[in-house]
Amino acid sequence: MKSSRLTLVGLLLAYGVIPLTLGQNNYVMSLIIASLVIGGVALAWALLGNMGGMVSFGHSAFFGVGAYVSAILAMKAGVPVALAMVLGGVGAFAASLVMLPVLRLRGPYFALAILAYAHIFKIVATEWESVTGGAGGLASVPRFPVLFGFDLGSKLGSYLIILSVVLIFVVAYKWIRSSYYGLALRAMHDSEDATRVVGVNSTLLKALMLFVSAFMTGVVGAFNVHYINFLEPDYAFNGLWVTLPIVAAIFGGYRTILGPLIGAVTVYLVDQLIFKNLIPNGHQLILGALLVAMIILSPGGLLPLLRQRKRSQHHAAS
């Protein structure tokens, strides 16, 4: 009862209050949009980490592939932007098919093998000039269209698009977690061997999580390219598309669904509004320190920590 009312308030705030109060402030809106982009990737990263038990340092691969596929389809084949965005996600999914052998690896091997793929994709994007425009990149990528007189390419329109995309991800994530797959994956987290013995195909499940995570990241990458209308390999495959989501997911708590999102919005806004003014060059130092502090003090993230505090206060009161 209480949680559904909270959801309603949250939705009202996101779709009503924020657009009405801040909608005309382009600077703030662009910060919020960027934080939601990070949040979308953080959510996809956390899904793989939480459900699949895999830490990836190569999610920029999916972000970049999604962006390139969507931009090229929209520019060269005239595919409508909305469809191109979905196909960008499909492209990232296809990229994850190439990565299937990494599922046999564990821990650091998995994390760095996926990073190797990200490097390889970046080199392909740089060298395959006839299609990708090479290191110079692609300029004037089509923007979001005007629909019923409302410009979806404006800051407000883009905000509503990425907000909706991220919320759809949240619902999908919830559904996966409560489904049969979620149960099996949670069991796998406790003991992979025991789960396999009762007839769960663990490799298949891990592959599914990789596909979902790749698709989500690809769609976010595709959104981003139509939003900023420009693309180059160094930007599309930048390590920042992994670093920021990891900090966000760890900060918010990567085993929760809303943690990565709330973490992304908090961390990104604080970083841009405060840290960047304190240290213009190298402000990510604080993000690194935050990551280290979180892992040592509260590896489960801030959200579960707060909830725990609250619960123990309740106990103390009663």
Next chain:
Amino acid sequence: MLELIAQALYSGVLQGGSYALIALGLALVFGTMSVINLAHGELVLLAAYIAYTVESRLGVNPVLAIPLAMGVVCLSAMLVYALISLIRNDREINTLILTYGIGIILTNGVLLLWGADIHTTSSAWLQDAVVVGPLYSMHSELLFFVVSVVLMAGLWWWLSRSWYGRAVRAVSSNRDAAKLMGINPRLTEIISFAVAGLLAAFAGVALYSYGVIQPSYGHVLTVKAFIITVLAGIGSIPGVLVGALLLGITESLTVTLASSALQELAGMTLFLLVLFVMPNGLFGAARRRG
């Protein structure tokens, strides 16, 4: 053509020697603690920047910065160990993220202290050419190749002959049994981190002597070091040398025969191939990775 290939092989071997120096510390810590220190490349880069500072401030040969670099990097490595030992649960995943965070701190710290400019040594002697028959190299490349081989031999001797080295290997193969034999596992782990720091200091000064440095380069070094560790197989010192030579030669042949843009691609492909086909590396003892 033949001369070109001979030169490429020669350069690759020399480059491999320096790569081995970079990878040794990472491989040592991975072997003893099963911990991948993702900040290792940044530690190497820190040593390189110390060499730069010593050269530009005091106007002496950067090689003389080795003692200072050893002190600073060794302390930093032990600090990394102290942070890792604070991790309570889910050690495998959390050390990865923790050291990744330390890497971000170091990269941006270097950026803050030294700026984003790229630097290279101004010592003419280090950059002068040495001619061996038809083959060319710089003084610095040859010098640090020799240093690398000597250090590797020293490390091998230390691990197989000295008491502390044996303790390190004992802890890595069975921590509890080593404890029963009166070995303090924490002390040996600290020592292996300290030795990794010493090696990183040499690697960093070497890097500054023959190449260019910039703040974002630390991450690249970590990846290269990890590739070599995988090629070598866990816990094999000769494997590190062979893996490093293989990577150096592959890269220099790619640059010579194809294009310098594909250099990184060759390394990554080699890495993935070995991971998928020979998961225990070239010299590793059979150990499960998947």
